Amino acid sequence: MIRLSLSLAAAVAVAAPLAAWAQTPTTPGGSLGPPPGGTIGEEEPKKQGVAEKAPKEQAQLPTLPPLPPYPGQDRKKFELVELDGYFRFRSNWFDNFNLGFVDQGNGAPFSHSLACRDTSTDPGIQPANAAGCGGSVSMTNLRARLEPTINLSEYVSLHLQIDALDNVILGSTPSGVFLDTGVGSSPTESMTTSQTSPQADKNSPWDSIRVKRAWAEVKTPLGALRFGRMPSHWGMGIYSHSGGYDPIHDTYCLDCDDGDNVDRFIFGTTIPGTNIRAAVGYDWNATGPTAGQTSVWRSRDDGQPFDLDDTDDVTEYVVILGRFDDPETWRATLREGRTGLNYGAQFFWRRQSWEVENVGGPLTDAVFVNRDANMYIPDVWVRLTAGKLSFEAEAVGVFGNINNIVDPLGPPMTFLELGAVARMSYLMLDDDLEISLEGGFASGDEWEDENSGTLHIDEANYLPRAAADTTISHFAFNRNYRVDLILWKELYGAVTNALYIKPRVRYNITERFFFSAASIGSFAARSVATPANQTMYGIELDGEVGYANVNEGFFAGLYYGVLFPLAALDHPIDLFPNELGQGASTAQTFQIRLALKF
Numbered sequence: 001m002i003r004l005s006l007s008l009a010a011a012v013a014v015a016a017p018l019a020a021w022a023q024t025p026t027t028p029g030g031s032l033g034p035p036p037g038g039t040i041g042e043e044e045p046k047k048q049g050v051a052e053k054a055p056k057e058q059a060q061l062p063t064l065p066p067l068p069p070y071p072g073q074d075r076k077k078f079e080l081v082e083l084d085g086y087f088r089f090r091s092n093w094f095d096n097f098n099l100g101f102v103d104q105g106n107g108a109p110f111s112h113s114l115a116c117r118d119t120s121t122d123p124g125i126q127p128a129n130a131a132g133c134g135g136s137v138s139m140t141n142l143r144a145r146l147e148p149t150i151n152l153s154e155y156v157s158l159h160l161q162i163d164a165l166d167n168v169i170l171g172s173t174p175s176g177v178f179l180d181t182g183v184g185s186s187p188t189e190s191m192t193t194s195q196t197s198p199q200a201d202k203n204s205p206w207d208s209i210r211v212k213r214a215w216a217e218v219k220t221p222l223g224a225l226r227f228g229r230m231p232s233h234w235g236m237g238i239y240s241h242s243g244g245y246d247p248i249h250d251t252y253c254l255d256c257d258d259g260d261n262v263d264r265f266i267f268g269t270t271i272p273g274t275n276i277r278a279a280v281g282y283d284w285n286a287t288g289p290t291a292g293q294t295s296v297w298r299s300r301d302d303g304q305p306f307d308l309d310d311t312d313d314v315t316e317y318v319v320i321l322g323r324f325d326d327p328e329t330w331r332a333t334l335r336e337g338r339t340g341l342n343y344g345a346q347f348f349w350r351r352q353s354w355e356v357e358n359v360g361g362p363l364t365d366a367v368f369v370n371r372d373a374n375m376y377i378p379d380v381w382v383r384l385t386a387g388k389l390s391f392e393a394e395a396v397g398v399f400g401n402i403n404n405i406v407d408p409l410g411p412p413m414t415f416l417e418l419g420a421v422a423r424m425s426y427l428m429l430d431d432d433l434e435i436s437l438e439g440g441f442a443s444g445d446e447w448e449d450e451n452s453g454t455l456h457i458d459e460a461n462y463l464p465r466a467a468a469d470t471t472i473s474h475f476a477f478n479r480n481y482r483v484d485l486i487l488w489k490e491l492y493g494a495v496t497n498a499l500y501i502k503p504r505v506r507y508n509i510t511e512r513f514f515f516s517a518a519s520i521g522s523f524a525a526r527s528v529a530t531p532a533n534q535t536m537y538g539i540e541l542d543g544e545v546g547y548a549n550v551n552e553g554f555f556a557g558l559y560y561g562v563l564f565p566l567a568a569l570d571h572p573i574d575l576f577p578n579e580l581g582q583g584a585s586t587a588q589t590f591q592i593r594l595a596l597k598f
Contacts, residue, residue: 084147088254089594095136097490099565100585104578107451107459109491109569113137140170145244155220161213161231161244165198166206167257173203213261223269232260234320234346235381235394238421238440238495241478248342250327254555254595256480268320279320283348288312288356311368312356320346322381330385335431339386348377350400372403375415388431393422398475405463413463417475418443419495432508437501440483443475444497444526452531453571457493484520484540485561485589497530498537499523517543524568532575534567538584553597562588 097110116133144164151157175196198204215228233242243259245252266281291297292305307313322344325333333340352373358365376399383392398417405413418441425436447465449455457476464470477483477495483502488495500523506516522537524530530537541564546557565584573581 080151082149082151083598084149085145085598086143086254087596088143088145089140089592090142090255091138091140091592093136093138093590094490094587095589096585096587097137097486097589098135099491099569099587100582101453101571101579103453104576105451106571106576106578107449107454109453109455109584141167142170143167147244155218157217159213159215159217159230160211162209162211164209166210168198168204168208171195173198212259215264223267225267227265229261229263232262232264234379235344236392236421236423237481238394238419238477239377239379239396240346241480243480248324248327250331253480253482254597255482255593259480260478264318266318276321276323277344279318281318281320283316283318284313285316285350286314286352309356311354312352314350314352316348316350318346318348320344334385334390334427337387339384341382341384343380343382345378345380347379348375350375350377370404373401373405375400388427389424390426391422391424393420395420396475411467411470414471416443416471416473418473419475419477421477421481429507434506436504436506438483438504439499439501440477440495441499442477442496442525443473444524444529445469445471445473446526446528448529448531452575455491455531455569457496460496484518484563485542485559485591486563486587487520487522487538487540490589491587497525499525512549513545513547515543515545517541527568530568532568532570532572534570536566537568538563538565540564555593555595555597557593559591559593560589561591562586 094110098108098112099110101108102112102116113133113135116135142165146160146162146164148160148162149157150159173196175194196203197208198206200207213229213231215226215230218225231242231244232240233246233248234240235248237246240260241256243253243256263284264281266279268277268279270277287307289308290305291300291308294308296308297305322342324342324344325340330340330342350373352371354368355371357367357369377396379394379396381392381394383390385391396417396419398415400415402413402415404410421438421440423436423438425434427434445464446469447461449459450461450465451459460474460476462474463472475496476493477488479494481495482489483495483500488498488500500520502518502520504516504518506514508514518541520540520542522540524535524537527533527535540561542559542561544557544559546555548555564586569584571579571582571584573579
């Protein structure tokens with residue numbers, strides 16, 4: 001069933017699912033979807049009593065609806081409540097992700113196993129190999145995701161997203177071990193203890209159950225209204241990515257770890273006399289500290305905290321405009337080899353005048369800093385198909401300024417960040433074979449991380465490190481836009497400061513079995529920001545063998561990736577004097593994915 005992002009007709013929400021195939025997933029280990037040109041598995045006969053699908057709703061937005069059933073899979077019917085979601089089981093083996101380096105003051109690309117630590121920086125411990133240093137780590141984790149929809153009427157609905165045991169590593173929460181204090185059980189207890197629920201800041205980064213989204217959708221004669229904490233997805237997903245269902249391509253990502261959530265109020269409709277959809281919205285990006293986050297609230301007994309001040313709020317306005325065929329129509333265009341064109345743009349204006357600091361202590365110590373910041377973010381997208389050839393592209397720019405970003409008073413800073421991706425694909429052999437070529441670009445700056453041996457975007461030095469440099473040009477793709485299995489997914493966390501080329505082939509072996517293979521060559525946009533001040537990051541080869549039983553909602557995949565790092569990832573002795581000047585060594589991974597989609 002195709003979900004409409006802002007269209008709230010319960011007639012659509014409870015109608016029979018569309019028996020249609022989704023577009024191919026774009027990356028190994030990324031979105032799970034059927035092969036190009038058709039469904040995986042045969043459709044079951046239509047059951048008695050299931051309503052016909054509702055007419056297409058024109059007053060809809062190309063933003064994210066809740067998870068639908070897998071195309072071709074029968075949905076469980078409820079008069080009032082619909083329940084979607086999935087259960088995921090992932091097993092990973094990471095070998096030499098630190099690329100042969102250990103942290104000797106400059107950082108490392110990835111944390112090496114504890115048994116391989118350097119004894120020279122840890123006096124008094126056992127020799128490094130005492131526990132058996134193997135250079136690899138492995139883990140298995142889970143997620144159970146529920147996406148209920150409560151249909152209050154034909155025109156009003158409520159949507160939730162709830163995750164249970166979200167990415168909990170199996171064996172990581174034994175009842176006798178409390179990781180926050182370092183207090184553990186005896187060896188005998190450790191070997192016999194059972195597992196307990198994850199608790200934030202005690203034995204896990206987060207609790208067993210987390211409510212991530214809650215929003216309402218209301219259909220009116222003038223258009224569709226949506227408000228609450230909702231997912232955000234646009235185009236190919238290099239800037240806004242839901243981490244789940246993609247309403248433009250009718251695919252969903254079962255391997256994504258998070259997703260973009262926005263606190264938003266948005267209204268959308270179709271411009272009269274055209275097939276162009278438009279929407280305007282308001283986002284609460286940040287309100288600053290609230291009473292519920294400070295000591296002010298400890299003596300209060302009413303149920304509603306309040307914002308401590310309005311002047312420090314970060315506000316955002318969003319405008320969406322474009323032509324978007326619904327997924328069923330677009331798939332028919334591809335299947336029949338006709339020409340089709342879709343396009344659109346979303347534009348954000350983000351503003352903050354003041355920022356409040358020092359609110360951890362007495363509120364009288366709070367200090368206001370005049371940021372005077374404006375950010376303008378245009379994001380354009382287009383897709384074109386003719387015959388068996390398809391082309392799709394997205395480009396994003398981040399522009400603007402911050403009058404004061406470094407306390408007590410720093411120079412004005414300018415935003416100039418760019419990101420783009422384009423993909424061309426061709427279908428052959430009755431659409432069972434797809435050959436594609438993808439290229440992407442993310443701007444970088446001239447400053448490597450403060451610890452030059454680290455790579456991950458969470459460690460990145462976002463601001464320029466020289467007083468004369470006042471331009472922020474560090475762009476990073478959305479974390480959920482998956483290009484590979486090792487370099488950008490794990491070592492960097494997202495594509496940044498890079499130009500990459502990715503040829504890929506996928507073939508349907510049978511109706512349920514398929515395989516794909518890809519090669520990713522990655523280059524630095526600014527070589528001076530790499531560990532070795534060189535251009536070529538490396539070449540990665542990734543492969544996938546998958547199985548999909550659409551009717552029963554069961555999916556399985558085996559993935560293998562190997563990264564051959566090149567000069568940009570080396571640690572030359574003139575830049576890393578504490579090390580031996582060795583080159584980066586090969587990393588590899590083997591991964592298993594099992595999922596139940598309902």
